[in-house]
Amino acid sequence: MRILIIGAAGMLGRRLTEQLLANGRLCGSQIASILAVDVVRPAFSSDAGPTLETATADITDANALRTLVARKPDVIFHLAAVVSGEAETAFDKGYAVNLDGTRHLLEAVRQVGEGYRPRLVFTSSIAVFGAPFPEKIDDTFQCAPLTSYGTQKAIGELLLADYTRKGFVDGVGIRLPTIVVRPGKPNKAASGFFSSIIREPLVGQEAILPVADTVRAWVASPTAAVGFLLHAANMDTGLLGDRRSLTMPGLSITVAEMIEALRRVAGPQVAGRITHQPDPEIAAIVAGWPRDFLATRAEAAGFRADADFDTIICDHIADEEARKAAS
């Protein structure tokens, strides 16, 4: 079992790599090698062992992908992306990475030929959906994105389905909910504040809420997201037919409910460190995002959401304590 992880320096890529190293197995087989790549070399603890190799690669370069894929990994996780906020301002870069990069990967796999048909797990996003939408979005609702990022992810899903249908890859696209609580520093995603309003108050810092607390979101924890990635690699894709992308299960929750959970878990003083400071640009992007789903197909295929938001916060606190203890 050889694994390639593209985008391994990102928050989910790192966690996925560490989880795979800890598990030692995937799809019922022992992991022989993990090649973890990103535009910057992914850093892991020095005792990761001989199965892990790290490398740099720019997915806007078709040749770089041909080199990576020439090793014929059995499973490829494609997590590399320019995030929503950046793709909206850096139009060319967003298309180059999110569209051309994904296409280069699919083409690199196809060009190997000789019956090579790896499992390809593609991280899509609920940003493929755009307003107006029904109260709950079901599995047959159209992808009508309202951001360039969402557009690029929707195109990636279409390419993944077509390359799968033609027998070049065995693709699974997973539409990730908004990931909360992201550890570390904010990234350029317009959804960053959903994490900031939990993460910063917990370490004694003030946090800015750029939207009204009535805003509702579809969220999943980093732990749940890594679970989705692993399940997408392990699952029987025969269940999917020709529709290879699935909306992942999540929690539908308002900002006010998130803050209430923070108050329950960490007390009113912590929850009091959030200041409402409206940002019309972020509010406009978020207003077009979907907020509630019937993730029927994904649940039937065995993908599981977090239990509740209190648990998400407690898991984040435990993760941070473990990280501090390790460093």
Next chain:
Amino acid sequence: MRILIIGAAGMLGRRLTEQLLANGRLCGSQIASILAVDVVRPAFSSDAGPTLETATADITDANALRTLVARKPDVIFHLAAVVSGEAETAFDKGYAVNLDGTRHLLEAVRQVGEGYRPRLVFTSSIAVFGAPFPEKIDDTFQCAPLTSYGTQKAIGELLLADYTRKGFVDGVGIRLPTIVVRPGKPNKAASGFFSSIIREPLVGQEAILPVADTVRAWVASPTAAVGFLLHAANMDTGLLGDRRSLTMPGLSITVAEMIEALRRVAGPQVAGRITHQPDPEIAAIVAGWPRDFLATRAEAAGFRADADFDTIICDHIADEEARKAAS
């Protein structure tokens, strides 16, 4: 009013060009020039007048599109495509023309800058939909194509919407029904037999029906299709919001009903010239195609379907007689 027609040598491109020449006006303005381009130079009658210019251009060449768009046409009709049957067998060519070609066009428009924002009418197709689908497909149903052609058209729609949202073009995508009766010789479209079974018997030739006569299709005449193109150029796109592609109205009709209409219009002898000769490959492609719609948005926006199939056949007969008289 300057007009650019890409794909002007095709059946619809020719008719559109001729109709524009006959009308002399578009969007309430006099037509100053029509540039009609295709991979082969489009041929029109010598008395077309000084407004018409023809040229060759390969849309897989980004430079060729930059040259065409540098003239800043007010309205661009983009009809150029590798058809469904060919895109399925010539994988690279399909993506090069149908995806890259469309993207090159959008990029060429964007690169002009200086507030240039032409109306861009993009011919999409109901092949963006794939089985399974409901009895009638409404305007919110997902694009889940089952052919590379449908995939490429769905991607074109996504790009058109994003470039429109960003203010680079004023796009309208029209999802054409299966066009029946196509004049002339069969092309490589898998849907070609829908026209052959009417066209060939009417001129005394045998026709092959490669699918069961219970197969249902969503059809429109060439005349209706040209009407859609002109209306898409003329319409108030403010009605569309961010969802820039519309399923065009059509007739939902079975092959048996088409043959019955042929019998009514031309007699049993003509209708008897059709032989059922199953072709599993064509049957498989057609089985994945949608067959009935609620084209609510398009109808509300003023797009109009044909009256009935008998009229479609009569129009075809009249067209052919006019063509013979002219030649």
